[in-house]
Amino acid sequence: METVPSHSSWAMRDKACIWHPFTQAQTAAPPIAIVKGKGSYLYSEKGDAYLDAVSSWWVNLHGHAHPYIAEKIGAQAKELEHVLFAGFTHPQAILLAERLLAALPAGYSRVFYSDNGSTAVETALKMALQAGDPRKKLLSFEGGYHGDTFGAMSAAGKSFCNRPFWPYLFEVSSIPPPIFGKENESWERFEKAIDSGEVGAFIFEPLIQGWGGMMRLHSGEVLDRMIQKCEEQGILTIADEVMTGFGRTGVLFSCGSLKAAPDIICLSKGISGGFLPLGATIAKESLFESFLGPTLSQALLHGHSYTGNPLACAAANASLDLLLQPECTAARARIEEEHRLFQQKWRSHPTLLRCEVIGTILTIEYKIGERSYYNPLRDRLLEFFLQKGILLRPFGNVLYLLPPYCISPEELHRIYSAIAITLEEWLW
Ligand SMILES: Cc1ncc(COP(=O)(O)O)c(C=O)c1O
Known part of the structure; x- marks a missing residue:
């Protein structure tokens, strides 16, 4: 067992062995070592x-460190910590899927689990690209952010933060989001892209763009029209609710404020109340059915070792208990x-x-x-x-x-x- 170090020693030891995300180690201040969390507060060493x-x-x-979620994770850990999720299942994953589908707007019936926001998006992209026309392009909003894996980076389009990887990203069409005051420009660009016949799927962050768009709001009304037009043209739509899900925009899911229902919804971040990594990609039955067939090659050949992890699902179920309280x-x-x-x-x-x-x-x-x-x-x-x-x-x-x-x-x-x-x- 490690002995508890004296003050500031965690930060010093970190410097010698950790490579931090989004950090220029040469110029960054030493990290603040957090040893406890309670309520809205984090406590340093x-x-x-x-x-x-x-x-x-x-x-x-x-x-x-919410005690209710911690307790539920502890109880689950004593029953079952993990089981592979192909050919096997477990109660926490099923319960969570049933409850997510009940909490989401109507029309969804399938939950595919993964590990984080990027993988929830990767899964959605693979669903849309495999089910759609492989010659067609993805359409996205300029200033979008969908994660740091290659598909997610590609979907967001070229930006300063993925510059080293530009040669490796697949091509997408990008249009400005319908930010307030510039809705017409966005709609015109959208129609042009759709009318070109080149678009196979459309991905967006509903109502507010996070990291890439610097927390900028846009019109739900115009977004609704875009989704409806995609539906008419058989173009699959993907709502990336990794940031907006689980009540951030007031309603439980931003898609709940839209009239149209995107084909796929990506969830992560708040899903487990912030305790454990978990992603979920939610689809409609028609999309799920398009993967059915006599051969494995028609299935969605995607998964992760920790897919549907019981501890993460238990945390998510506990978090939902709290979220759904008045x-x-x-x-x-x-x-x-x-x-x-x-x-x-x-x-x-x-x-x-x-x-x-x-x-x-x-x-x-x-x-x-x-x-x-x-x-x-x-x-x-x-x-x-x-x-x-x-x-x-x-x-x-x-x-x-x-x-x-x-x-x-x-x-x-x-x-x-x-x-x-x-x-x-x-x-x-
Ligand atoms: C809208 C959106 N999608 C996807 C992601 C990627 O999630 P993760 O960091 O869990 O991979 C993020 C992360 O900030 C996000 O805001």
Whole structure:
């Protein structure tokens, strides 16, 4: 057994052996070693508390180390930790599939499990490409982000973050998303792409783009028309709800606010309440049936060692128990209400380019420097909030809140007050 190290030694030891994601190790500050989580807070080995305003990369729903979910995982671990998922099944996976299908908008009947958001998207792409016309292209929104595996990177189109891999990405057609005020341009580009006859499937993040689009909202009405037109033309549609799923946009799933029903929905992140990695790709029966046939080669030949892991499914079932409680719906509504009050107060501030709210997500864009991930404002803001014990990870000049649903009004106000300092007291 390891002995408990003295203060700061985890961070030092990390430097010698860990390769971190999205990090330039040469210039990055040493990582903050977190040794405990509780509610909305993370606690470092030095004893500092950080209010997690981004739900640890958007995965946590009900607070850190939630005892109910922890208990359910523990109980499942004592029964069955894992079993291969081809030729075998288990109660937690079946229960979860039944409950997800009941919680999603009507029309879906099949759940394919994988390990994370990227693999949920990869699975969806393989479903759509195998079922559709192989000569046709994928259509996506500019500024989309669907994950870091090759299919997911390709789907998002070429961007600064996948530049080293451009020669290896498959070709996609991209159109601007229907952001408010620019809906017509987006629709015209969409029609042109569809009318070319080259599009076989369309992937999008519904209502708000995350990482790639810098948390920008777009019109659900236009998106609805796009999905409907795809349906008429036999083009498969994929809603990537990896970020938006499980209540982030207020409703349980963003697709629930649409009239049209995309053919495939990708889920991950919040699915397990932030405890264990799990992805789910949800399909309609007609798509599932198109893979039926007498030979294995017609099946979807895709899977992962941990597909349908019982512990992850148990965590997801426990998280759903909490998510479906009226208290959780009320908590999400309360967060949105607070965000909207903040928005009313600050949206016209001269230092802001935009201040947008959807459900539990609040985004502000500073009118400082260029709209870019490399905007140096990012480091300044990150450091400022960390000093105040608040974990926020800006995208360049864009700051967003995506808190766990257990966050209290007082905790939200602490964050808003810190943002107010950046607007009112910093000498821009
Ligand atoms: C919309 C969307 N799709 C897919 C992914 C990839 O998920 P993961 O990081 O779990 O692979 C992300 C991650 O941020 C995402 O926001």
